Amino acid sequence: MFDYRSAALEVLNTEIAALQQLDQYFDQHFLDACDMILANKGKVVVMGIGKSGHIGNKIAATLASTGTPAFFVHPGEAAHGDLGMIAPGDIVLAISNSGESQEILALFPVLKRLQIKIISMTGNPQSNMAKLSEGHLCIHVPKEACPLGLAPTSSATATLVMGDALAVSLLQARGFTAEDFALSHPGGALGRKLLLKLSDIMHLGDDLPMVTPQTLIRDALLEISQKGLGMTAVIDDKQHLLGIFTDGDLRRILDKRIDIHTTAIRDVMTENPTVAHPDMLAAEGLNLMQSKSINGLLLCDHNKLVGALNMHDLLRAGVM
Missing domain, CATH: 3.40.50.10490 (Glucose-6-phosphate isomerase like protein; domain 1)
Structure with a gap:
């Protein structure tokens, strides 16, 4: 041979x-x-x-x-x-x-x-x-x-x-620069990673999951279910971010036998959650989420909630 x-x-x-x-x-x-x-x-x-x-x-x-x-x-x-x-x-x-x-x-x-x-x-x-x-x-x-x-x-x-x-x-x-390179490759994976911003793929307006601190957990769960991001933001009357409540938080409170029909979301929310600015590159947002081991991300501008997204949004956008 x-x-x-x-x-x-x-x-x-x-x-x-x-x-x-x-x-x-x-x-x-x-x-x-x-x-x-x-x-x-x-x-x-x-x-x-x-x-x-x-x-x-x-x-x-x-x-x-x-x-x-x-x-x-x-x-x-x-x-x-x-x-x-x-x-x-x-x-x-x-x-x-x-x-x-x-x-x-x-x-x-x-x-x-x-x-x-x-x-x-x-x-x-x-x-x-x-x-x-x-x-x-x-x-x-x-x-x-x-x-x-x-x-x-x-x-x-x-x-x-x-x-x-x-x-x-x-x-x-x-x-x-890498950004210059991306401008000549807008249709490729590199272009998406270097040009796409979180603001391009975030949910906003009526699609943005948010509740007030007084909202009962059961009603917050309805908001999470309707918006489909696996989380909801907790905001004040000026839409300033106070906290977040996620599917993971729900599993933890059920283990503690907390009554979701009588307990307000402010008592179980996570304060000072990880947030990002909408101008952040989508690739940077992905790195942030992976480093924090989180599946959802709230986007704020001067602590005012403006958008939200999850890993599925990044996947659909071709960033990961």
């Missing part, structure tokens, strides 16, 4: 060795490329053919999601009309391991005429693409992981890592 594991480990070790020597190319050329892109007012247009094109697509997506406007253009399509997507002030990031991709080199004269700056990413600093570009990022690797030395493997990995290094370096230089 063929030893698949040994073959896989050989690939891993070869690609690790390729990446370990990549740091020598984070040199002045890399710094100049970062400065060029950071100072640029236009977009970064990534180009690549074949496997370099697939990697280029990912690099463009990473740049775009980390604060550097970018998109991918296929060189073949660019030669048949898509070149119109590139405007003066843009920068082209041209990727080719050999540095001799004719589909890309054929576009250089037009790009030069448009005064488009070009940064090439190749495995050969002496290639035509490297020599004709304003900037060059070297991605040379000692050997491919493919035993035939033909399939782009180590070189593709090195290209991807160089693209990530470029994107993350620019991210840090721009002072790009």
